[in-house]
Amino acid sequence: MKEITIKNLAEIEALEMNVWAWIFNLKPGVDWDKSSANFVELPPLAQWFSYHYHDAKEEIFYIISWNWVIKTASGEVSVKAWDLMHFPAGKAWTHVIKNTSENEKLVYIDFGTKPET
Numbered sequence: 001m002k003e004i005t006i007k008n009l010a011e012i013e014a015l016e017m018n019v020w021a022w023i024f025n026l027k028p029g030v031d032w033d034k035s036s037a038n039f040v041e042l043p044p045l046a047q048w049f050s051y052h053y054h055d056a057k058e059e060i061f062y063i064i065s066w067n068w069v070i071k072t073a074s075g076e077v078s079v080k081a082w083d084l085m086h087f088p089a090g091k092a093w094t095h096v097i098k099n100t101s102e103n104e105k106l107v108y109i110d111f112g113t114k115p116e117t
Helices: none
Strands: 015-017 022-031 035-042 047-052 060-066 067-072 073-078 085-086 095-099 104-115
Touching: 035 047
Parallel strands: none
Antiparallel strands: 015 022, 022 035, 035 104, 047 095, 060 085, 060 104, 067 073, 067 095
């Protein structure tokens, strides 16, 4: 029988990640059979990976703090705290996340589906 999973951002030990010149924190949330969720803390002016898409994975970003920009195939989209954004699978949904603040870290939750195997 499966159990309910509860995670608190303040209680999760961060994994320091280094992507290109940026160092940011990833706090592993949960890894279920068909989906996952992670807390991401992105430093000022950093971006999360490069312009990319997922062949089979869908993503939902829930913004907890700060304002930032997501570059998509159809242009830049500004988002703010408490926004929710969904990216379906496929090349048409190419995106990159950038923290536009010079002083504040960006904090959000990245929910993702897992491809059927």
